[in-house]
Amino acid sequence: MSLSLSPDEPAVPNDATDGVWLECIDCSETFAPFEDVRYTCDACDGLLEVRYADLPTFDDFEGRGVWRYADALPLESGVTTQEGATPLYEVPRLEDDLGLEAVRIKHEGMNPTGSFKDRGMTVGVAVAKELGVDRLACASTGNTSAALAAYGSRGGMQTLVLLPAGKVAAGKVAQASLHGARILEVDGNFDACLDIVQELAAEGEAYLLNSLNPFRLEGQKTIGLEILEAFRDDYGTFPDRIVLPVGNAGNTAALYKAFRELLQAGAIDREDVPKLTGVQAAGAAPMVEAVENGSDEVRRWDDVETRATAIRIGNPVNAPKALPGIRETEGTAIAVSDEEITEAQRDLAGEGVGVEPASAASVAGLRKLRAEGIVTEDERVACLTTGHLLKDPDAAAAAGDDPEPVPATTEGVLEHLTGESRPGR
Numbered sequence: 234m235s236l237s238l239s240p241d242e243p244a245v246p247n248d249a250t251d252g253v254w255l256e257c258i259d260c261s262e263t264f265a266p267f268e269d270v271r272y273t274c275d276a277c278d279g280l281l282e283v284r285y286a287d288l289p290t291f292d293d294f295e296g297r298g299v300w301r302y303a304d305a306l307p308l309e310s311g312v313t314t315q316e317g318a319t320p321l322y323e324v325p326r327l328e329d330d331l332g333l334e335a336v337r338i339k340h341e342g343m344n345p346t347g348s349f350k351d352r353g354m355t356v357g358v359a360v361a362k363e364l365g366v367d368r369l370a371c372a373s374t375g376n377t378s379a380a381l382a383a384y385g386s387r388g389g390m391q392t393l394v395l396l397p398a399g400k401v402a403a404g405k406v407a408q409a410s411l412h413g414a415r416i417l418e419v420d421g422n423f424d425a426c427l428d429i430v431q432e433l434a435a436e437g438e439a440y441l442l443n444s445l446n447p448f449r450l451e452g453q454k455t456i457g458l459e460i461l462e463a464f465r466d467d468y469g470t471f472p473d474r475i476v477l478p479v480g481n482a483g484n485t486a487a488l489y490k491a492f493r494e495l496l497q498a499g500a501i502d503r504e505d506v507p508k509l510t511g512v513q514a515a516g517a518a519p520m521v522e523a524v525e526n527g528s529d530e531v532r533r534w535d536d537v538e539t540r541a542t543a544i545r546i547g548n549p550v551n552a553p554k555a556l557p558g559i560r561e562t563e564g565t566a567i568a569v570s571d572e573e574i575t576e577a578q579r580d581l582a583g584e585g586v587g588v589e590p591a592s593a594a595s596v597a598g599l600r601k602l603r604a605e606g607i608v609t610e611d612e613r614v615a616c617l618t619t620g621h622l623l624k625d626p627d628a629a630a631a632a633g634d635d636p637e638p639v640p641a642t643t644e645g646v647l648e649h650l651t652g653e654s655r656p657g658r
């Protein structure tokens with residue numbers, strides 16, 4: 234099967250363009266990449282993956298950001314706002330507290346629109362241009378819509394976003410709006426929005442840029458490439474584990490693909506592959522359920538709820554690509570409560586790293602796995618934080634302390650400061 238860590242060398246099909254083609258992960262049918270609009274396999278409706286005749290090693294990369302990795306991407310350049318090259322922060326207090334050899338935070342909130350979705354969009358919107366479509370669409374828990382709106386406007390294209398009414402953080406709606414997307418608020422959850430947008434796309438109304446789109450995941454692979462390069466440079470070795478929040482499981486699938494391609498290119502060895510470890514909110518944890526049951530099938534959860542709205546997803550579309558990744562890398566998946574998520578958000582903020590709730594799930598999951606002894610003290614771990622604190626100002630304000638009213642005099646302020654202790658402490 235193509236999704237194992239030791240795949241067969243691919244035979245380059247006749248429909249490849251410059252050594253790039255699309256291949257079904259289920260039946261291995263191949264398709265030309267840029268001729269027709271296609272999101273899934275014509276033959277069996279399976280998920281598609283971008284495949285390459287030549288895969289690069291680390292020596293082939295040059296420059297900064299997502300397009301440093303152009304040799305691992307389907308196009309040479311994209312519609313860009315200089316996404317990628319995000320920081321990998323040290324968090325010494327958290328590292329001590331968790332009792333681990335190393336903990337680093339890959340803060341994807343430092344992308345241009347404040348989430349990793351930019352990495353996917355710089356590639357996906359460029360492919361849309363290549364295909365000659367003029368209207369782009371997505372369903373979104375918020376960040377995809379912000380990124381699509383920004384990259385669509387940069388590329389001079391119309392954008393349409395479907396959002397679950399009342400369940401999208403304020404910063405994200407504001408971004409989609411100002412970048413000029415038409416925002417349709419759907420009376421339903423994210424999964425219902427995605428069902429509708431897939432049908433619109435199937436009818437040719439718009440080009441779909443959810444993570445079902447195989448090109449978007451190519452851009453998101455670069456998160457893994459950056460983490461591996463940074464660990465190698467700092468520690469002379471790769472991380473033992475990468476812990477990440479899981480919604481539609483696009484990143485889990487994308488990181489796994491990055492590892493498989495590096496292995497295939499001979500750039501890393503089998504023992505260099507980090508254990509992919511997914512974290513979901515307890516109120517939206519179908520992937521965790523599947524991993525715990527050892528199942529290949531993910532049961533769709535119809536009722537999902539969590540404060541971490543970016544991962545409030547009951548039907549992870551990339552599960553068929555992501556589950557083999559978790560299994561083959563000997564990783565795992567775990568669910569955390571909203572309280573544990575908020576606690577982790579505070580921990581990160583206490584070291585100067587501001588993230589939105591979904592992002593903090595990675596750290597909350599790491600803490601839980603460490604407490605359970607599944608993550609051991611000798612491990613070097615990278616946690617992915619997917620979005621910026623300012624995305625969800627309401628959640629941040631609720632997790633932090635309240636402002637303290639004081640009189641407009643120095644004396645009054647001094648009196649206040651020497652008086653009762655800070656509220657909420």
Ligand SMILES: *Cc1c(COP(=O)(O)O)cnc(C)c1O
Nearest residue numbers: 376480481482483484543619620
């Ligand atoms: C989209 C998103 C996720 C979920 O990522 P998947 O690749 O769909 O699993 C997690 N966190 C944030 C902040 C997001 O925007």
Ligand SMILES: [Zn+2]
Nearest residue numbers: 257260274277
């Ligand atoms: Zn197929």
